[in-house]
Amino acid sequence: MKRAPITLSSRAEQNCLRSRQFCGVEGPAVCSPLLNPGLVRFLTFLCVLCALCGESFSLDREAFSIQNYDLTVQIDPAQHRLGARGKITLRNDASTPQKIAVLQISSSLDWRAIRIADKPVQFLAQPYTSDIDHTGALSEAIVTLPQPVDPHGTIDLDIAYEGIIVLDATRLTRIGTPEDAARSSDWDQIDEKFTGLRGAGHVAWYPIATEVANLSEGNELFEVLARWKAREAGSIMKVTFAVTADDESIPQILLGGLICRDISFQATSQLNQRLLADCKSEPLRSDVPSVLIADYQMVEQRGFEVHYLPGHKAAAASFGDAAEAAFPLISEWFGAQREPAKFAELPDLDATPFESGILLLTPLKGKDAGSAGLSAAHQLTHASFLSFRPWIEEGLAHFAQALYLEHEKNRQAALDYMGLHRSAFLALEAFATKSEDAARDSLVNTVTEELYRSKAMCVWWMLRDMLGDSALKKAIAAYKPEQDKDPSYMPRLISAQTPRDLEWFFDDWVYRDRGLPDFKVESAFARKTLDNAFVVAVTVDNLGTAGAEVPVIVKFAGGEITKRLEVRAKSKATIRVETPSVPTEVVVNDGSVPESDLTNNVFKVATADK
């Protein structure tokens, strides 16, 4: 017998179906009005239960941030072992009370205990696949709290975890990165000869709480990391490191993103000793806490230290000499140092360098003077200037590299260097036309390195070309990170140094991502003046979506003259340039303004006889 199509007559039936759909159970059968009312009530109850189950398993992993860490971390390099215990404070950042908290550490570590108010709490430990850790997975503890924590409320947890950390490039090799390259990139490990642990994004050696971050999903890892850093902004980390050592080795400890008040050695037996370091995070820095332990020796030079591995003194000395050349220029631009910059050697010659605040981890052997100077310009800038906004902090440090090249060589060398960076963000800018992306990908909001490093460097260079060195130096000197409460703070400091209206510039380049300009010389007409000179009228069309002030170079027999012209987005502007002899060619943009198309920038001048 055929059944008639079911119409859902009662609210209960409709609710039931919704519940079933929520549960992921398809089909209306159990919500049929043909069933007796008692059974419907029972099934509805089941549906509701099912819905609740669904809710309890849809974890909000980012509901809590960790506002305070107070950890003692034991590291035994010979055993590759790390054991940590201490207290953390969680804050509910969600808008509803939370009964479940998620804590994550590297998958090679295991949770040993979690207690609240001296009582053990229930937790479920499970592996969680995520590329935020080098192993490609995390050990997750799903903790049932004794009572819900209200929004903005906090709760203290005593925790203990331990395990081993060896070199592991799983997250990279499983997406097809060749083994050697993957190992040189994910070089974190605990080992007798060298221990290097970068924090979230590399090795979760301290607890974090994040949603899945998949390297094969575009920018996902960087977005998850950026969200984590934003939630952790203002959090305080106190760590006491206790490193096991024998009487033969004297390990040195170097920290990134942490400052150590006290480093000492303690004999634990006649043959063994412990290196103890009391460290604390630096307020206003957004660098992930990183720790390095090796038999480092040090050469100290003006403004920085070079920490090198045994047998590499010559490489360290030549690195130091090249780096020292950058010191006067960086002090002139960014003022007195807050602390010396630090360079620490990575043992793998092909290792990918990594920076954490004032500390740069890099191979030293085989580095030429040019790249040593460039590295120094960057880290010395961090040692003098501090901002938690990446486009300012990293943008200025890269800008300093271009300044260094100009100082050591010439302007063209700086422009060539920026040209290399420009190719990094050119492809991204091709898609920067949708309005919803314009704010998200703006320099003040972006989490994309190509933008807050490479594009920001070009923006600082353009500002310098527009305002001059002295005005920009004054704006930089006026910046106080503790007073930086909103994104317009730095633009306002810059605007205060010039009578010019720069709002359009900040709008196109900083507050929004409007893409890039595309300049085209539309026309260039020259005529002879009464005193036998020439005047050429150049009209530049900006076909692009961002405005800029761009150099216009007029070439003539025996030389060239450069003037600057402001051309807003989708607009034209004209400039008159006087030349001593017949002008032959006009070129717009010397490479200092990032542009989407450079093929239409040259124009042959037409000269009218008179």
Ligand SMILES: [Zn+2]
């Ligand atoms: Zn940097």
